[in-house]
Amino acid sequence: MGKAQCSYVVILACSLLVNLLVVFKLLYTDGEWALSWTKRSAEQAEQVAAISCSGHGRAYLDGLVLDGKEPVCECNSCYGGPDCSEFTTDCAANADSGNPYFLEPFWMQHAAKSAILVAGWHRMGYTYPDNSFISTQLEASIHKLHAVVGNAVTEGKYFVFGAGSTQLLNAAVYALAPENSSSPASVVASIPYYKLYETQTELFRSLDYRFEGDVSSLKNISDADHVIEFVTSPNNPDGKLNKAVLHGPNFSAIYDRVYYWPHFTAIPTSADYDIMIFTLSKLTGHAGSRFGWAVIKNESVYQRMAEYMSTSSMGVSRDAQLRALKLIDVVLETGGREIFEFGSNTMKDRWEKLTNTLSVSNRFSLQKIAPQYCTYFQKIRGPSPAYAWVKCEREEDEDCYKVLEEAKVKGRSGSDFAAETRYVRLSLIRSQDDFDVLIQRLSELVLY
Amino acid sequence: MGKAQCSYVVILACSLLVNLLVVFKLLYTDGEWALSWTKRSAEQAEQVAAISCSGHGRAYLDGLVLDGKEPVCECNSCYGGPDCSEFTTDCAANADSGNPYFLEPFWMQHAAKSAILVAGWHRMGYTYPDNSFISTQLEASIHKLHAVVGNAVTEGKYFVFGAGSTQLLNAAVYALAPENSSSPASVVASIPYYKLYETQTELFRSLDYRFEGDVSSLKNISDADHVIEFVTSPNNPDGKLNKAVLHGPNFSAIYDRVYYWPHFTAIPTSADYDIMIFTLSKLTGHAGSRFGWAVIKNESVYQRMAEYMSTSSMGVSRDAQLRALKLIDVVLETGGREIFEFGSNTMKDRWEKLTNTLSVSNRFSLQKIAPQYCTYFQKIRGPSPAYAWVKCEREEDEDCYKVLEEAKVKGRSGSDFAAETRYVRLSLIRSQDDFDVLIQRLSELVLY
Known part of the structure; x- marks a missing residue:
């Protein structure tokens, strides 16, 4: 073989080797799946996520689209302009609602783990395989979460899911109020209290319960009276680890524990009350998903709360439950x-x-x-x-x-x-x- | 050049060309995006979708996982075994609930179009940019849908979203009942009627309204009495295109139009009533998403229904709204x-x-x-x-x-x-x- 021929052979051999490697890579892609029907939606999601909004806003898949282009930036307060780069120097600070965006950077840092691809045919039916409106997998993850964090005793207890804690508050009042009693149960809380207890209880104008304001407003109550006390712990607004004020045979408490996570408070002990309410909103920061859960000791109270959820909305969106499962599983990966x-x-x-x-x-x-x-x-x-x-x-x-x-x-x-x-x-x-x-x-x- | 050398050159040229093409393809992939953080969830979704379950069941992302393996098959009734291939010859036919799985094959045929990739940080907050609980994009798509199908007049009307039609039924009753009236409004329907009207109205035991059964049970009513009539059209169970029976100054109707789609009935005319209720469940078949909407003519009725939705659950899951938007947009692509x-x-x-x-x-x-x-x-x-x-x-x-x-x-x-x-x-x-x-x-x- 001549010199030229020899180098041809070497180059050819190299070239063929590269071909082989590339074809192998194309076919097996490190043992990964070659994507087909999911590709388009994955690309869309990445394209929307790549819209930077200058770090002061966010573009969403379902955001407003102008002129058939990509979704527009939704700017944080005090920021404006098409890419949220314009700061309004004299604007007001918004410290009003409890929108839990403080956890947004955490989820952006864990993008790959927390993404979900939802197929068009995902869970179209009303029920899970056990004929309930509640995902068994999600229930198991929540059990595990409370065990790992040590903030609530859930063994042997029942779970009901609701649209955030919001829907569960009235479900609990409904379940605790005596049926067909001659006088309605009194619903109370300790000032300062979260206003929704009042507006919601009053909205429903039930024959069976009535909001009475501060606990101290109950004068001359007897053991025969039915009282339902909202106990928020840590309290909204002041963060105090409140306990029930009233104790008696017909007095029951709804423990709103939505802030009882290590983000906001020391966890001195694992709470073990008859009804405790939690929400994804203050755990992972996903207020918009509207997913909450109640942990219930008593079987008949559980049944009445479950009946309330079925009859008022046929349970909680399966899409929200899928999201909650994914997010809580990411939390659990490192034990929180x-x-x-x-x-x-x-x-x-x-x-x-x-x-x-x-x-x-x-x-x-x-x-x-x-x-x-x-x-x-x-x-x-x-x-x-x-x-x-x-x-x-x-x-x-x-x-x-x-x-x-x-x-x-x-x-x-x-x-x-x-x-x-x-x-x-x-x-x-x-x-x-x-x-x-x-x-x-x-x-x-x-x-x- | 010798013959051998010549063929070397040809092979080398071909090989180099293939290399170039493949490298080009790898880098540009037909101008497509090179996926990063979405890849893992896209792969998971495809892997779960590839579990065949013999065509008689389905595996889901949030299905039960045994021994750390892939999710198990959830079999259709009368089918069993790990891959749903075992038919139970003497089993009972289930024709009970209105689980709308008849549309599942449609969504499997439109897999690429109907998939959504949800980022971990998607819409964590309570509100959309206009401070409401309602996606403007989704509202616009629903307007368009009714215009295209011609089943409801929505121009100039208000929208309220709920967890399926279920939550909206009581929201409508709440909005129509007079406030602080001396006697509760009567809620009625025509036999045969969907039982939930009764169970739901009775569950809430409101001071402001009471279920009275069949329209004919209202004897000696005067124009001064407040009556709320549920009108289901097409009717559940018998498919009749019902109209309101009662007419008077204090009589109002809630038109449950959830079956008024070309799947189930001829569309003789575009319905134009004061309150009409629809749901994704009977349009696209996604009962599990719990997404419905009410179309409302009167502004004050709209405001009361919106208040009901805010106070009882702070609106509908943003995940369900994202899903509804995607699915309705697929429907709209071909004008339905x-x-x-x-x-x-x-x-x-x-x-x-x-x-x-x-x-x-x-x-x-x-x-x-x-x-x-x-x-x-x-x-x-x-x-x-x-x-x-x-x-x-x-x-x-x-x-x-x-x-x-x-x-x-x-x-x-x-x-x-x-x-x-x-x-x-x-x-x-x-x-x-x-x-x-x-x-x-x-x-x-x-x-x-």
């Missing part, structure tokens, strides 16, 4: 470690920034939360509450909401918690942008 | 042509098979549905109802449910529709397997 460290560090950091900011003056005070031993992190933890419960200390600042509003801070008035208007709740669980603007506005206010 | 042809042909075929089967004897009779001009298909159409309303004609067959049950046919008794027990409803919208077994059992019964 990753998300709870992320969440509690974020909330602790925000609380410290807020207390430092307000400490410059005596005009505002915050609720006190003592450090406490957390069985989950196995150490003593300082406060990291979901909300600041702010008090305006100056005598003339009777309407604290107005004081803050004038300083371009939108909170939620104490009156929305049946408390004095001298108080305002500030939400600390919103997006980082919202929190940054809040601190900015408060810094200006305390200096003034 | 594809899905309604598929659906109406399936239902027409089933109805003909059923009538042929029962025509062998005089023991059972079916409801009569006259052919009618359909504005959607622009032709006269024969019947294709969702349910058969079967009457047992023999004098001794007073309990028709029992007669059928003994012949291994599980229907729903007339008493569940406040009608005579001589009637039974048979669901015709379930899976093909369910329908085939039903026809098999009925053939045996009429011969006997």
Whole structure:
């Protein structure tokens, strides 16, 4: 063989080898599946996710589409423009609702693990294989979650799913109210309380129960009276680990434990009450999915709550249940470690920034939360509450909401918690942008 | 150049060309996106979809997983075994609930178009950009859908979304009942009626409304009385295009139009009533998503229904809304042509098979549905109802449910529709397997 011929053979051999390798790679792609019908939707999702919105907004698959192009950016408050890059310097800080966007960065960091591809024919029917409206797999994951976190005893208890905690609150009231009693049961809570207990109970105008306001409004009650007490722990708005005030043969409590996760509080003990309510919203931050669950001790109470869910909405969307399963399974992969460290560090950091900011003056005070031993992190933890419960200390600042509003801070008035208007709740669980603007506005206010 | 050398060059050139093409293909993949974070979930979905279950069952992403393997097959009734290949010859036909699996094959045929990839951070917040619980994009698609199908006038009307039609039924009753009236409004329907109107209205035990049964039970009503009439059209169970019976200044009607789609009936005219209720369940077959909508003329009624949805569940799962948007957009791609042809042909075929089967004897009779001009298909159409309303004609067959049950046919008794027990409803919208077994059992019964 001549020199030229020899090098031809070498080049040819190399070329053929490359061919072989590439064809092998194409066929087997590292043992991965060659995608077919899922490709298009996967591409769409990646294209939408790649719209950056300058880090101050988000484009969604179901966002508004202009001129047949890609979905538009939905900007965080105080940001605008087509790519959310324009900051409005004098805009108001939004610290109103409990939109739990503080966990959004966590899910963006775990994109591959938390994505779900839903086939067009996924769970079209009403029921799961056991003829219920409740996914057995999801129920098992939630059991495991509570065992791992140690925040609630669920062994031997029953589960009911609802559209967030919201739908379960009235389901619980319904289940606890005596049937065909001569007088309606009294529904109460301790001030300051989450206003929805009141608006929801009043909306339904039931013959069987009636909202009566603060626990202290019940004067001269006898053991014969039926009372249903909402106990929120940690409390919304002030983060206190409340316990039931009333105890008696016909008194029952609905424990709203939606904030009882290591993001927001030390977990001193595993809660073990007759009815406890939780929601995905304050665990993974997915308020929009509308998925919550109740853990119930008593079988007949469980049956009445399940009947309520069937009759009022035939259970909870199977799409929401699929999403909850995926998200909770991601949480469980590290025994909750990753998300709870992320969440509690974020909330602790925000609380410290807020207390430092307000400490410059005596005009505002915050609720006190003592450090406490957390069985989950196995150490003593300082406060990291979901909300600041702010008090305006100056005598003339009777309407604290107005004081803050004038300083371009939108909170939620104490009156929305049946408390004095001298108080305002500030939400600390919103997006980082919202929190940054809040601190900015408060810094200006305390200096003034 | 020698002959050998020449052929080397040719082979080398070919080989290099193949390399180039393959590398080009790898890099650009026909201008497609190179998938990253979505790949894993897309693969999972395809792997689950590839579990065949012998065509008599389905594996789901959130199905039961044994021994850490892939999800198990969930078999159609009468089929069993790990791959649903075992047919139980003597098993009962299930024609009970309105599980709309008849449309499942349609979605499997449109797999690529109807798949959605949901990112972990998709719509975590409570609200859409307009601060509502309702997707503007979805609302626009539903408007378009009704215009294309011509089954409802929606221009200038308001929309409220609910968990299926179920949650909207009570929301509508709530909105129509007078506030703080001295006597509760009467809620009525015409026999035979869908039992949920009764169970749901009774479950809530409201001070403002009360279920009174059949319209005819209202004796000596005056114009001053408040009456809310449920009008189901096409009617469940008998498919009749009902109209309101009562008319008066304080009488209002809730038009349950969930079956008013070309699958089940001719569309003689575009319905234009004050409150009309629809659901994804009977349009695309996705009962499990729990998504329905109400079309409302009056603004204050709309506001009360929206308030009901906010207070009882903070709206409908954003995951269900995303799914509904995708599915309705697939329907719209062909102006509904594809899905309604598929659906109406399936239902027409089933109805003909059923009538042929029962025509062998005089023991059972079916409801009569006259052919009618359909504005959607622009032709006269024969019947294709969702349910058969079967009457047992023999004098001794007073309990028709029992007669059928003994012949291994599980229907729903007339008493569940406040009608005579001589009637039974048979669901015709379930899976093909369910329908085939039903026809098999009925053939045996009429011969006997």
